[in-house]
Amino acid sequence: xxxxxxxxxxxxxxxxxxxKFDLKLVNPANKRKFEVIVVGSGLAGASASATLAExxxxxxxFCYQDSPRRAHSIxxxxxxNAAKNYQNDGDSVHRLFYDTIKGGDFRAREANVHRLAExxxxxxxxxxxxGVPFAREYSGYLANRSFGGAQVSRTFYARGQTGQQLxxxxxxxLSRQIGLGKVQxxxxxxxxxxxxxxxxxxGIIVRDLNTGALSRHAADAVVLATGGYCPVFYLSTNAVGxxxxxxxxxxxxxxxxxxxxxxxxxPTCIPVSGDHQSKLTLMSESLRNDxxxxxxLKSGDQRKPWDIPxxxxxxxxxxxxxSFGNLAPRDIASRAAKEACDAGLGVGxxxxxxxxxxxxxxxxxxxxxxxxxxxxxxxxxxxxxxxxAYRQPMRIYPAPxxxxxxxxxxxxxxxxxxxxFVLGEANFSDHGANRLxxxxxxxxxxxxxxxxPYTIGHYFASHTQHKPSTTHDAFxxxxxxxxxxxxxxxxxxxxxxxxxxxxELGRLVWEKCGMARDRAGLEEAIxxxxxxxxxxxxxxxxxxxxxxxxxxxxxxxxVADFMEFAELLCRDALHREESCGGxxxxxxxxxxxxxxxxxxxxxxxxxxxxxxxxxxxALHKEALDYxxxxxxxxxxx
Amino acid sequence: MNLTLKVWxxxxxxxxxxxxxxxxxxxxxxxxxxEMLDVVNESLMTEGQEPIAFDSDCREGICGxxxxxxxxxxxxxxxxxxxxxxxxxxxxxxxxxxxxxxxxKPFPVIRDLRVDxxxxxRIIQSGGFISASTGGAPDANAxxxxxxxxxxxxxAAQCIGCGACxxxxxxxxxxxxxxxxVSHLGVLPQGKVEKDRRVLAxxxxxxxxxxxxxxxxxxxxxxxPKEISLDFISRMNRxxxxxxVKSAWNQS
Ligand SMILES: Cc1cc2nc3c(=O)[nH]c(=O)nc-3n(C[C@H](O)[C@H](O)[C@H](O)COP(=O)(O)OP(=O)(O)OC[C@H]3O[C@@H](n4cnc5c(N)ncnc54)[C@H](O)[C@@H]3O)c2cc1C
Ligand code: FES
Numbered sequence: 001x002x003x004x005x006x007x008x009x010x011x012x013x014x015x016x017x018x019x020k021f022d023l024k025l026v027n028p029a030n031k032r033k034f035e036v037i038v039v040g041s042g043l044a045g046a047s048a049s050a051t052l053a054e055x056x057x058x059x060x061x062f063c064y065q066d067s068p069r070r071a072h073s074i075x076x077x078x079x080x081n082a083a084k085n086y087q088n089d090g091d092s093v094h095r096l097f098y099d100t101i102k103g104g105d106f107r108a109r110e111a112n113v114h115r116l117a118e119x120x121x122x123x124x125x126x127x128x129x130x131g132v133p134f135a136r137e138y139s140g141y142l143a144n145r146s147f148g149g150a151q152v153s154r155t156f157y158a159r160g161q162t163g164q165q166l167x168x169x170x171x172x173x174l175s176r177q178i179g180l181g182k183v184q185x186x187x188x189x190x191x192x193x194x195x196x197x198x199x200x201x202x203g204i205i206v207r208d209l210n211t212g213a214l215s216r217h218a219a220d221a222v223v224l225a226t227g228g229y230c231p232v233f234y235l236s237t238n239a240v241g242x243x244x245x246x247x248x249x250x251x252x253x254x255x256x257x258x259x260x261x262x263x264x265x266x267p268t269c270i271p272v273s274g275d276h277q278s279k280l281t282l283m284s285e286s287l288r289n290d291x292x293x294x295x296x297l298k299s300g301d302q303r304k305p306w307d308i309p310x311x312x313x314x315x316x317x318x319x320x321x322x323s324f325g326n327l328a329p330r331d332i333a334s335r336a337a338k339e340a341c342d343a344g345l346g347v348g349x350x351x352x353x354x355x356x357x358x359x360x361x362x363x364x365x366x367x368x369x370x371x372x373x374x375x376x377x378x379x380x381x382x383x384x385x386x387x388x389a390y391r392q393p394m395r396i397y398p399a400p401x402x403x404x405x406x407x408x409x410x411x412x413x414x415x416x417x418x419x420x421f422v423l424g425e426a427n428f429s430d431h432g433a434n435r436l437x438x439x440x441x442x443x444x445x446x447x448x449x450x451x452x453p454y455t456i457g458h459y460f461a462s463h464t465q466h467k468p469s470t471t472h473d474a475f476x477x478x479x480x481x482x483x484x485x486x487x488x489x490x491x492x493x494x495x496x497x498x499x500x501x502x503x504e505l506g507r508l509v510w511e512k513c514g515m516a517r518d519r520a521g522l523e524e525a526i527x528x529x530x531x532x533x534x535x536x537x538x539x540x541x542x543x544x545x546x547x548x549x550x551x552x553x554x555x556x557x558x559v560a561d562f563m564e565f566a567e568l569l570c571r572d573a574l575h576r577e578e579s580c581g582g583x584x585x586x587x588x589x590x591x592x593x594x595x596x597x598x599x600x601x602x603x604x605x606x607x608x609x610x611x612x613x614x615x616x617x618a619l620h621k622e623a624l625d626y627x628x629x630x631x632x633x634x635x636x637x
Numbered sequence: 638m639n640l641t642l643k644v645w646x647x648x649x650x651x652x653x654x655x656x657x658x659x660x661x662x663x664x665x666x667x668x669x670x671x672e673m674l675d676v677v678n679e680s681l682m683t684e685g686q687e688p689i690a691f692d693s694d695c696r697e698g699i700c701g702x703x704x705x706x707x708x709x710x711x712x713x714x715x716x717x718x719x720x721x722x723x724x725x726x727x728x729x730x731x732x733x734x735x736x737x738x739x740x741x742k743p744f745p746v747i748r749d750l751r752v753d754x755x756x757x758x759r760i761i762q763s764g765g766f767i768s769a770s771t772g773g774a775p776d777a778n779a780x781x782x783x784x785x786x787x788x789x790x791x792x793a794a795q796c797i798g799c800g801a802c803x804x805x806x807x808x809x810x811x812x813x814x815x816x817x818x819v820s821h822l823g824v825l826p827q828g829k830v831e832k833d834r835r836v837l838a839x840x841x842x843x844x845x846x847x848x849x850x851x852x853x854x855x856x857x858x859x860x861x862p863k864e865i866s867l868d869f870i871s872r873m874n875r876x877x878x879x880x881x882v883k884s885a886w887n888q889s
Contacts, residue, residue, distance in 0.1 A: 051771040066692060067758050069798055070700040086778060122774075129774035131767045131828050133790040133821065140781025158791060164699055165794060172766035179762035187755070210747055239694040273667040278675055279696045380698065383722050384669075449771045497679045544687045548649060549748040551690050552682055 002256065002607055002620040006410040007111045012628045013094075016115040019411070023454055024461035031056030034460050035467055037204055037217055039191050039246055040225030041068030043163070043170055043441060044424025047448025048223055050173035053182035055453055060217060061174065062186045062206060064241055064554075069171040072227055072239040073444065076163020077284035077377070079147060079155035080441040082120035087144055091152040093117045098629065100439060103149040103329055104404070104432020105581035105597065106631040107262070109605075109624065111411060112429050116439075119446040124156055126449055130169040134158050147437040148285050149329035149636075155438045160284055160376045166441055170448070190554065191246040192482035194222065194253045194420065195475055197468045201250075201420035205478045207486075209554060212547040214479055216470040221419045221456055224250060225448070228403035228425040230263070232562045232569060233514065234506020236400035237269055237282040243558040244565045247407050247426050251568075255415045256607035256620060258408035258428035260565070261573035264435055264582045265515050266401030267293075267333035270384055270394075271353040275503075280399040281384055283356070283377055285437045288326045290361040290370065291394070293317050293337070295354050299344035305355055305393050316340055324636040331434045331582045331595070332636060334398035338515050339593070341397070348395045357393035398515060402440060404431040404582065405572070408607040408622075412455035413447060416607075418463070421456060423447035428605070433581025486546050489556050494539035498552060501536050502559045505529070505566055513570050518586045522574040526567060530614075533563040568608060568617060575619065578602045590633075599631050638664050638730035642677065644689055645737045650745050656735070659689075666726040670713065671696060671703060673725055674736075691750035698722040698862060701797030704804070705750050706737040711801035711860045719799065719862045739800055741809035743847045754800050756846040757814060764838030765818045767828050786824050793821040795863045805860035808849030813857040815843050816873035817865050823876055833880035840877055 008019040026034065034057050038049045041063040049061040063071060083096040097117040101108060124142070128134065134156050135143040144153040158165035177183040188209040195203035195218070203218040229244035230236035251257045268283045294315045296308055316336055318325045328336070337354045340346060347353045362370050367390055371378070378389045385395070406428040413421050413429070424444040431439065468474070512525035536559070544550040579588040579595035580602070588596045605622040640661040647654025661677050668676070671693050678688035694702040698719040705720050707713035712720045715727055728734065736750065744752040782790075794817070802813040819836050822828035828835075851870060858867045 047771075054770040065694055065700070065702060066754060067798065069758070069761075070694055070702050072695065072700070074700045075695045075697060084777070124777045125774040126769070126771055128777035128780075129767065129769040129827055131790070131822050131825050133787055133794050133825070134777075135791075136782055136784050136787040138784050140783050140787075141778050158794075161699065161795065164797075165791075168794065172761060173769075173771075175758065175762040176766045176768060178758075179764075185758075187758075239700065240696055241694050274665055276665055276668050276672050276676060278669075278672050281697050379717070380722070383698075383718060383724065386724070386726060453771070493685065495683055497683045499675065499679050541682050541685060543682055543685050549690050549751065551678075551688050 002408070002622055003410065003416050005109070005622055006412055007109065008411065012110060012114050015111050016118060020454055023458040026457040026460050028056060032058060034058065035060070035219040036221050036223060036456065037219040038062070038223045038225060039204065040071065040227065040424070040426070041171070041174065042071035042073035042225060042227055042424060043167055043444035044448045045223070045225030046071070046167065046170035046174045047445050048225060048423055048452050049183050050170060050177050051449050051453045052456065053177035059177070059183040060186065060219065061183055062189045062191065064188065064190045064209065066188050068174060068185060068187060069168065071167060072242055073167045073441070074164045075239065076441055077160045077282065078286040079145065079157035079162045079438040080123070080166065081147070081154050081438040082124045082156060082442065083117050083154060084121055084124060086142060087153045089152045091154050095152065096120060096154065099150050100430070100436055101432070101629055102634060103434055103436035105434050105595065105634055106432065106599070106626070106629070107580050107624065108430055108432030110626055110628055115451070116430050116443055116446050119450045120442050122450055123442060123445045127166060127169050130173060132158060132165045132169040145286055146289060146327065148288060148327050148333070149436040157286070160374065163441060166445065170445070191226065191249070193478040194250045195478045196253060196417065197472055197474050198465060200418045200463070200465045202465070202468050203470065203475060205475070205482045207482070210549060212550060214482055216475045216479060218467050218470045218475070220467045221421060221459060223421045223423060223452065224407065224426050225423040226426045228406070229565065230400045230403055232506065232566050233400040233510045234503050235272065235277060235280050237266060237280055240278055243561065245558055245561045248561045248565045250407060250417070250420060252610050253417065254610070255417045255420060256408040256609050257405070257568060258605050258607045259405040259572065260569045260608070261513070261576060261583050262404035262433045262581060263400060264330060264402040264404060265334045265398045267330055267337055267398050268356060268396045269399035269401070270381065271348055271350060271397040281380065282401060283381060283394060283396060285330070287356060287374060287377060290373070291326065291356040291358050292360060293326055293354055293356055295340045295345040295347060305357070314345070321636045328636045329434060329436060331584070334515060335584060337398055353395035353397045355393035356396045358389060359393070362390065400510070400514070402435055404428065404433060404435055408605070412458065413451055414455065414459060419459060421452060423452060433583055485557070486553065489542045489553060489560065490544070490546060492537065492540055492542060494541050496535065496539045496541060498540055498542065498555045498559055501532070501540055502562065505532055505563060508532070509566050509569065513573050516584050516586050517573050519574065522570050525570045526574065529563070529567045529570065536560065536563050571617065572606055572608065576602060576606065597633070603631065638666070638725070638728070640664060640728065640731070641733040643733065643735045646689065646749050647746050649748055654746065664725055666724065668725045669696065669721055670707065670723040670725065671721045689750065690748045693721050696721040699797060701799035704739050704752060704799055706739065706804060708735050711739065711804040712862055717862055717864050739804035741803045743809060744800060744803065757798050757800065759846065760811070760815060760839055760842045761818065763842035764835040765822070767822060768831060769827070780826050782826060790821050790824050793817045793865065793869055796865050797863055799862065801860045801862060802857035803848065805856040806849065807854065807856070808852060810851045810857070811843050811848035812851040812870045812873070813861065813865055815839050816869040819873045819876060820869040832876065833883055836873060836876045836880050837884065
């Protein structure tokens with residue numbers, strides 16, 4: 001059963017204010033008696049750890065990188081949204097709320113999204129106070145730019161490195177607390193198992209990636225902020241270490257997984273160049289402010305881009321979506337690029353690419369201005385492709401980038417497992433079926449700085465279950481389970497490489513459950529994945545031992561979880577017989593090829609319950625009750 | 638193309654390491670340097686041998702995880718480029734490439750090419766922050782910051798904390814890293830309040846960690862993938878001198 005989502009009653013705009021008042025408090029002197037485990041040091045995990053420690057809680061924070069500063073949030077380029085209306089261009093909390101709900105194709109909770117829009121303003125204030133060097137005008141005031149899916153300029157940025165600067169802000173706040181002894185930091189440590197005591201999340205088992213040792217950690221609550229699961233597609237814009245391990249293993253312990261099929265394919269990535277590739281590189285969406293997307297009108301046109309005259313180009317986003325043009329939301333822009341390439345109009349050596357052309361902007365504002373705005377992105381493009389984008393258009397193609405699905409949480413960000421909170425990309429909460437640009441950073445920081453500090457106290461004040469001893473049987477049991485999995489991986493001694501298995505899985509998921517999905521393809525994937533899993537567990541090669549550094553073991557352990565999770569992803573995609581946001585079922589489209597939702601039957605959150613190995617998961621539905629907004633067919637024309 | 642690699646292998650911090658030769662065959666020029674190492678590792682692993690341990694994560698030059706010395710240069714010779722962004726088109730068929738870990742006492746080797754850079758984290762913990770607890774911040778536009786100052790702060794803040802500066806320096810000095818953080822926070826009005834305390838604490842911690850002195854050889858700036866400027870070192874030296882004088886004055 002799905003517990004109550006705890007959405008407060010009353011008018012939308014005052015729900016959060018009221019809820020904050022209704023939440024129980026923990027007396028300041030008592031806070032230090034509570035211990036919190038935070039897994040993850042990205043925007044969500046670092047901001048939560050720092051803020052909880054500032055409040056007086058005892059915190060232990062874990063990450064797999066060698067330093068919390070290297071969490072994948074560091075790679076976000078474009079910016080962070082906030083309803084500050086500094087530009088006086090008509091922005092407001094309500095408009096940010098509306099844009100985000102609409103951008104998510106009416107599949108997110110109204111109350112959560114409204115809270116996010118309200119908090120967005122505090123985030124910018126907090127980050128500026130921490131010394132985040134946001135871009136500024138000559139007046140000394142903050143600068144903004146516009147991002148896909150919005151018609152106002154509400155995105156704050158720090159050159160092309162916004163995620164880096166926001167994460168360093170959170171990392172520095174976290175470091176301050178580590179220095180003060182309020183947070184104990186465990187880098188190079190990987191989550192293995194969630195430990196439940198009397199049905200409550202009360203600890204974790206982790207593996208030290210340097211020594212290989214397993215250890216037990218007990219606490220009063222566990223917070224997962226472990227990021228998204230894009231590498232289920234093998235190639236994505238995520239860091240190579242991103243994984244679903246913590247979320248999926250918590251799912252196997254009882255936490256429901258919500259909307260796994262809502263995955264985002266980002267339109268502007270550098271196209272695939274060959275089978276050797278380990279990742280794809282994003283070119284920030286902000287480029288679409290000044291770059292124009294086009295393909296040749298004729299298929300098979302082999303001319304160089306500059307030899308193709310204006311009249312023989314199709315600026316397909318501008319043509320199809322005149323009012324949003326190149327700034328159409330990501331799902332729409334990605335699908336349009338795919339359609340063009342499938343129709344044989346694609347460019348570049350593989351035919352899977354479209355142009356992103358800056359010639360007009362360079363003419364309009366001059367090369368130095370373009371360089372000032374996007375210089376680091378152009379440099380990055382040149383480093384990877386060897387091409388100069390000031391002289392010739394970039395080539396781009398969509399790639400997996402973000403996962404809207406995640407562990408189910410209520411309004412307090414607590415999963416259905418009491419005491420287990422989930423923040424940031426790892427939860428499902430705010431983006432519905434498609435995330436708008438510059439809103440993941442906003443959500444991660446909202447969750448960590450401004451939501452969990454209030455809601456976790458309510459859990460502590462409402463329950464009497466306290467931190468257990470690590471000698472409790474539940475810890476022994478979980479540790480045995482973690483050890484058994486490691487031993488099993490090391491004993492396979494097969495002859496397939498881990499990478500080849502991951503590649504094969506990713507290829508399958510990309511083809512059958514990527515940008516476009518249909519029943520036959522999904523059924524095929526669901527039939528094939530168990531065979532791949534079987535092959536993996538019988539024939540993969542994981543050399544080395546459990547002790548000490550074992551890179552192969554780290555990778556194999558993550559791939560093993562993707563092998564199971566991929567099936568859940570495809571099952572969710574199969575069951576959702578509609579198209580919405582990033583989930584495009586070719587059977588359900590409008591006459592002009594747009595996503596066709598079915599609100600009558602599918603206006604719900606799909607929360608999946610694990611029923612045991614090799615058993616189909618059970619589906620629970622949380623109805624989406626819209627009171628403020630009318631669900632309509634999205635239009636960006 | 639085909640290459641010969643001479644790679645540093647070391648089981649752990651206590652055992653001595655040595656160079657081992659590997660053949661990297663069928664390498665495409667579109668591969669990144671780390672993807673080339675992936676290919677070598679994949680063949681090692683399918684033969685049941687342990688892969689070369691090296692660190693990487695984002696593979697797009699921003700997380701600062703990758704840390705290999707290529708032919709004597711941290712991250713390789715290519716200017717303003719991390720190892721993960723270095724592409725094989727800059728190498729020639731038949732070439733022999735030497736690959737080593739960062740070599741500096743404060744960065745002990747964990748295994749092969751993996752080193753322990755936690756000293757950098759401890760330096761930040763000692764004072765590399767603004768003590769602004771969540772909640773009390775004024776409106777972000779309440780304190781305008783002149784654009785040139787904001788730009789200088791950003792130039793310094795771009796540091797990815799990879800440690801190439803230390804690896805490049807014959808003294809294993811961490812001055813470029815520390816001065817980048819001291820400058821980033823010190824030029825902003827929000828960071829001025831704790832400026833003296835910050836620079837004293839961070840320099841003190843840097844010395845405690847065993848990083849060497851700066852003799853201004855400039856090799857750190859040349860190796861820095863983010864092109865952090867030596868000017869920040871001069872700026873920190875001034876800040877440090879001023880803070881020392883002030884604290885002596887306050888004590889007397
Ligand atoms: C290239 C790129 C550009 C982006 N640009 C933007 C942008 O401009 N604007 C925007 O709003 N969003 C952007 N996003 C999305 C955004 O960056 C992420 O959604 C967000 O940063 C996720 O933050 P997080 O804290 O939830 O997770 P992460 O930052 O991914 O952090 C996860 C943490 O969990 C830890 N962890 C993970 N697994 C384990 C495990 N098994 N054991 C122990 N620890 C573990 C990691 O060590 C890490 O500390 C971008 C994403 C990418 C990939
Ligand atoms: S792997 Fe992130 S900078 Fe190289």
